[in-house]
Amino acid sequence: MRGYKVEGIIIKRRDQGEADRIITLFSRSKGKISLKAKGVRQSNSRRAGSLELFNRVKAGVARGHSDLDILTEVEVLDAYSSWRKFLGRIVIAYQLCETIDKLTPDRQPHPGIFELLESFLSQISSLSDDWQETVDSWLTRIVIELGFLDPGIKPEMNIKDYIEQLSERPINSVKLLKKLSPRQ
Structure with a gap:
C-alpha cells in the first residue's frame, strides 16, 4: 500500500x-x-x-x-485549547466545520477555505460578546470563497438559511447556537 x-x-x-x-x-x-x-x-x-x-x-x-x-x-x-472549555465557542467552531463539510465536495482542494477555517479557529478565543455578527461574516466569507455568492452581494435571506438552502440539509449547530445567543 x-x-x-x-x-x-x-x-x-x-x-x-x-x-x-x-x-x-x-x-x-x-x-x-x-x-x-x-x-x-x-x-x-x-x-x-x-x-x-x-x-x-x-x-x-x-x-x-x-x-x-x-x-x-x-x-x-x-488543539485550539484556549476556547475549548466554553460551550458557545465550541458550537461556533462546529457550525463553521459543519458548513464546510456540507458545502464542499470530497477530494477537491480549496486552499482558501482551509486558510479561512484555520484563521477563524484561531480567532474564536478573542470573540467579543456580540460574536453573532462576526460568525455571520465568517460564514459569508466561506460561501463567497466557494463561489456560491458574489462578493458585495448579500443573499436575500439570513446567511444560515442560505447555507441550508444551498446544502439542501439543515445545519444542526444553528439550533444550539440560537439557544446560546446572545452570550457565550
Whole structure:
C-alpha cells in the first residue's frame, strides 16, 4: 500500500463498528477527505486523543482498498485549547466545520477555505460578546470563497438559511447556537 502525509483540520468524526472511527479531515492540498482510524475507540488507543474535532493535525495515511484511506499516524499541530472549555465557542467552531463539510465536495482542494477555517479557529478565543455578527461574516466569507455568492452581494435571506438552502440539509449547530445567543 502506498501512502501520503497530509495536514488538515478535523471537521467531522463518526463511529464505525466496535472500535473504528471515520474522521473527516479538511486539508489545504486535498480538500475534504474521509479516513478510517482503526482501533481508536479502544481504551488502549494512543491516537484517540489526537483525533478530537477541530484539531489541526499532520496525518500519515495509507491508501485503502475501498473509497476510504486508512489513518496510520497522527500528530497534533494545534488543539485550539484556549476556547475549548466554553460551550458557545465550541458550537461556533462546529457550525463553521459543519458548513464546510456540507458545502464542499470530497477530494477537491480549496486552499482558501482551509486558510479561512484555520484563521477563524484561531480567532474564536478573542470573540467579543456580540460574536453573532462576526460568525455571520465568517460564514459569508466561506460561501463567497466557494463561489456560491458574489462578493458585495448579500443573499436575500439570513446567511444560515442560505447555507441550508444551498446544502439542501439543515445545519444542526444553528439550533444550539440560537439557544446560546446572545452570550457565550
